[in-house]
Every structure is written in structure tokens, then in C-alpha cells.
Amino acid sequence: MTLPQPLLKLEQASRRRAGRPAVQGLDLALERGQVLGLLGVNGAGKSTTLSMIAGALTPDSGRILLDGEDLAEQPALARRLLGWLPERAPLWQELTVGEHLDAHGRLRGLKGAALKQARARVFDRLELGPLERRLAGVLSQGQRQRLGLACALLHQPALLVLDEPGNALDPVQLASLRALIREQAAAGTAVILSTHVLAEVTAVCDRAAILHEGTLRHDDALSPDDHATLEQRFFAIATARAAA
Amino acid sequence: MSALAVTRLELRRLFVRPLAWVLGALTLAWLAWNFTLLLGSFLAAQIRLAALPDGPGYTDLVAVPLLAQLAQLAFLVVPLLSMSALAGERREGRLELLLGMGLAPTRIVLGKYAALLAWLLAWLALTLAMPLALAHATSIDWGKLAAATLGVALLLAALAALGLVCSAFASHPALAAAAALVITLGLWAVNLGAQMAGVDDGALNWLAMSSHLQPMLRGLVASPDVTWFALLATVCLALAARRVAAERERN
Numbered sequence: 001m002t003l004p005q006p007l008l009k010l011e012q013a014s015r016r017r018a019g020r021p022a023v024q025g026l027d028l029a030l031e032r033g034q035v036l037g038l039l040g041v042n043g044a045g046k047s048t049t050l051s052m053i054a055g056a057l058t059p060d061s062g063r064i065l066l067d068g069e070d071l072a073e074q075p076a077l078a079r080r081l082l083g084w085l086p087e088r089a090p091l092w093q094e095l096t097v098g099e100h101l102d103a104h105g106r107l108r109g110l111k112g113a114a115l116k117q118a119r120a121r122v123f124d125r126l127e128l129g130p131l132e133r134r135l136a137g138v139l140s141q142g143q144r145q146r147l148g149l150a151c152a153l154l155h156q157p158a159l160l161v162l163d164e165p166g167n168a169l170d171p172v173q174l175a176s177l178r179a180l181i182r183e184q185a186a187a188g189t190a191v192i193l194s195t196h197v198l199a200e201v202t203a204v205c206d207r208a209a210i211l212h213e214g215t216l217r218h219d220d221a222l223s224p225d226d227h228a229t230l231e232q233r234f235f236a237i238a239t240a241r242a243a244a
Numbered sequence: 245m246s247a248l249a250v251t252r253l254e255l256r257r258l259f260v261r262p263l264a265w266v267l268g269a270l271t272l273a274w275l276a277w278n279f280t281l282l283l284g285s286f287l288a289a290q291i292r293l294a295a296l297p298d299g300p301g302y303t304d305l306v307a308v309p310l311l312a313q314l315a316q317l318a319f320l321v322v323p324l325l326s327m328s329a330l331a332g333e334r335r336e337g338r339l340e341l342l343l344g345m346g347l348a349p350t351r352i353v354l355g356k357y358a359a360l361l362a363w364l365l366a367w368l369a370l371t372l373a374m375p376l377a378l379a380h381a382t383s384i385d386w387g388k389l390a391a392a393t394l395g396v397a398l399l400l401a402a403l404a405a406l407g408l409v410c411s412a413f414a415s416h417p418a419l420a421a422a423a424a425l426v427i428t429l430g431l432w433a434v435n436l437g438a439q440m441a442g443v444d445d446g447a448l449n450w451l452a453m454s455s456h457l458q459p460m461l462r463g464l465v466a467s468p469d470v471t472w473f474a475l476l477a478t479v480c481l482a483l484a485a486r487r488v489a490a491e492r493e494r495n
Contacts, residue, residue: 051340051344054344055343055344055346055492056340056341056343056344056492057340057492058492058493075343075346075348075492076346076348077346078344078345078346079246079345079346079347080346082344082346084341084344086337086340086341086344088337090336090337090338090340090341091338092253092257092338094257094260094261095256095257095260099256103249103252103253103256106248106249106252106253107246107249107250107253107342107345107347108345109246
């Protein structure tokens with residue numbers, strides 16, 4: 001009997017940015033339905049890691065396998081399997097919320113009835129209906145995040161990559177985001193959630209990984225009661241250099 | 245398919261942005277004003293011209309000069325329209341997002357190019373509609389007009405590709421526009437200095453954009469001229485796609 005292959009696998013992925021190593025020798029695997037919280041202080045390499053996983057950045061060395069295939073060799077895999085919300089949801093200011101979803105859907109290969117259906121689903125789930133005709137340029141930060149999330153979810157990806165999705169969301173929206181992540185995981189979507197907020201990780205993730213100075217310092221399963229342990233661990237890693 | 249999606253997205257953005265409307269409205273108003281001036285001069289000289297054997301007609305004195313004016317305006321309009329196509333996307337993090345969707349750089353570039361070209365060809369068609377509106381009342385040299393239209397269309401296609409490659413390499417849209425304008429003017433007049441010094445250099449003449457457009461404005465279509473514009477557009481698009489592909493490595 002063979003074990004099912006992980007949906008995402010990073011093998012010794014390394015990447016330099018601005019002349020210094022941003023991520024070094026990263027090994028990570030993620031199964032379908034798992035929610036991984038990626039923690040780290042500013043500059044730890046979280047966004048670089050997520051950009052590599054999303055296929056927007058190629059690793060200098062190592063490999064990223066998505067559904068068993070090398071993403072660098074088959075970047076089109078990302079179109080089908082991956083939904084990505086970068087840290088600041090990049091939107092076209094002059095387009096409306098509805099036009100964004102149409103454009104993202106077409107870019108992902110959705111059309112006709114499938115696009116309409118997907119659009120209605122995310123409109124409903126993320127409560128974007130009243131904003132359909134509003135220009136992205138006049139949305140509040142929280143609404144922009146919701147639109148970015150809707151665009152990432154439109155094609156029902158197998159892997160959802162979220163970079164600081166809770167930024168600028170109010171407590172009600174945060175609770176809704178957590179519920180959405182749990183829903184996605186229950187439906188078999190793997191989720192990577194990068195954040196500074198430990199409480200967010202303990203609330204929704206079943207695994208936590210801590211990146212520090214571009215290397216993976218911790219990767220373990222998590223239960224909702226582990227908040228204090230995770231916090232201790234995080235501060236121990238994040239302040240280790242300062243202490244040394 | 246995804247190139248078509250990029251084209252649709254880019255066309256929509258052109259359609260809703262004030263810049264494209266303002267540029268279109270101002271230039272068409274300017275061209276319409278010039279059309280009436282050209283037409284006035286033609287009507288004033290019509291009796292004298294009719295007496296000349298093989299004298300210039302409506303096409304030579306109104307339609308082609310109008311197209312030549314559009315070509316001159318394109319030197320400024322195309323860089324302004326194309327400047328943010330890739331440089332603006334990169335600055336706002338949207339190019340990274342498009343690459344993260346697994347879109348091939350060639351398709352991103354071709355999709356944006358097709359949208360830009362569609363706008364420019366619509367601009368050309370509206371300009372052409374002015375002299376054609378009088379087609380029933382005058383005699384048009386259709387061959388000469390077709391050659392001039394082909395020449396201007398090829399020029400627009402080449403300038404759009406040049407604008408895109410500048411946008412792909414520049415860090416800021418304004419820099420892209422400035423670079424595209426300078427390169428266009430350089431290509432247009434590269435042989436001018438040599439000619440003024442009395443040197444008729446074949447290589448410099450071949451390199452100059454003017455020496456490939458002017459024969460077509462006179463009604464002469466030669467395959468080397470068509471090839472020159474096609475070559476310029478192809479090289480620029482290939483370079484732009486290469487630069488976008490390098491984005492994954494450089495970022």
C-alpha cells in the first residue's frame with residue numbers, strides 16, 4: 001500500500017532576495033484539508049516562502065512540488081490548483097468588484113455558466129453582493145481583503161495561500177474569516193495562513209510552523225489549547241538571537 | 245485562452261480609465277480640425293489642380309496628410325497609453341499576482357499588446373472615417389489610401405510593441421513613457437544627422453523608421469518595409485516577454 005502524496009511539498013527550497021538569503025533549505029509538506037499557520041517576525045521569510053509556493057517566484061535551489069509536479073516546470077498548475085491572497089490584495093482600482101471576479105474567473109479558465117455559478121457562490125459566502133458595482137479604488141481596507149479572498153476562492157482551489165488575511169478586518173470579519181478557513185479545510189482544501197497573530201493560528205490551524213531568519217525552526221501539530229506553548233516557543237525562537 | 249482573458253481585462257481597463265478617453269477625444273478633435281483645414285485648402289485649390297495633368301487629388305492633399313498627422317500624434321499617444329501596461333502592474337503587485345496564476349509571460353504580453361492594438365486601430369479607423377465620409381462626393385485613389393493606411397497601422401503596431409517593452413523594463417510608468425518617446429524619436433530620425441552632413445548611409449537609412457513609412461504614405465508598399473515594422477514589433481514583444489519571465493527570478 002502506498003501513502004497518498006502530499007498536495008504540497010517543499011524540498012530544500014532556498015531563495016535570495018536583495019542580496020541576502022531570504023529563505024534557506026526549507027522542507028515542508030502539506031496534506032489536503034490541513035491548515036498550516038506560518039509564523040515569523042517581520043523579515044523572517046514568510047512572504048518570500050508564500051510567493052514561491054504561489055509560483056510567482058522561483059526558488060534559487062530546491063523544488064516545490066504541487067500535486068507531485070514541479071511548479072517551476074509546470075507553472076500552469078497554479079492556475080488550476082492554487083488560490084493566493086498576497087499581503088496587500090492587489091486590485092485594479094478602476095474596476096468594480098463584479099468585474100474583478102469576472103476577470104479572475106476568466107484568467108483561471110472559467111467561463112459561461114461555471115463562471116456565473118462561481119461568482120454567485122463567492123458573492124454569497126463573502127457577502128459581497130451589495131458591493132458588486134462599487135469600484136475597487138473606493139473600497140475600505142477590509143472590503144479589499146474580502147474581495148482579494150473572493151478572487152482567490154473563485155475557482156475552488158485545492159491549496160489556498162493567505163498572506164496576512166486578517167489585516168484590517170474587524171473582529172466580526174475576523175470571526176467570519178476563521179469560519180471560512182475551517183469550512184475550506186473541511187471541504188478538503190489545504191490552507192497556508194501566514195500571520196503575526198498567534199491567536200489566529202491557534203484558533204484555526206492544525207499545524208504551526210515558525211520561520212526565523214529564513215529557516216524553519218519549528219513545525220508541529222497544534223491543538224486549540226496549545227496557545228501558551230506556541231507563544232513560549234515563538235518568543236524563544238524570535239528572541240534567541242537577541243538573547244545570544 | 246488566457247491571452248484572450250488578459251486582452252479582455254486590459255480592454256476593459258482602457259475603456260474605464262479617463263486617460264484613454266481624454267487622449268482619444270483630444271487627438272480626434274485635433275485631427276478633425278486639421279481635416280477641415282486640409283479640406284478647405286483642397287477646395288480652394290481644386291480648380292487650379294484640375295487643370296494640371298496628374299495633379300494631386302483629394303487622397304494626396306487631404307486623406308494621406310491626415311494619416312501622417314495621426315502618425316506624428318502616435319509618437320506621444322502610444323507611450324502614454326502603454327506606459328503602465330507592465331510597469332504599473334509591477335508597481336502595484338499585480339504582475340506578481342498574474343504570474344502566480346500560472347499565466348505564461350508570453351500570454352500576458354500578447355494579451356496586453358492585443359488590447360493596446362485594438363484601441364489604436366479603432367483610433368485609426370475613426371480618423372480614416374473623416375476623409376471616407378466624403379468618398380461619395382470626390383474621387384479617392386483607393387490604392388494609395390490603402391497603402392498609407394497599412395503603413396500607419398504597421399507604425400502603430402510597432403510603436404505599441406516598443407511601448408510595451410519599455411514598460412516591461414522600466415520601474416515606473418513615467419520612465420517607460422519617456423523611454424518609449426526617446427527611442428521612437430531616435431528611430432525616426434536616426435539617419436537625419438548623416439543626411440544633413442551629406443552622407444547617404446544605407447545602414448542608417450534602413451534603421452530609420454521614416455524611410456519605411458514614407459514610401460507607404462506615397463502609395464508604395466514594399467515587402468522590406470513591411471518586414472521592418474514586423475521585425476521591430478516581434479523583437480520588442482519577445483524582449484518584453486523575456487523580461488516578464490525574468491520577474492519570477494528577479495522579484
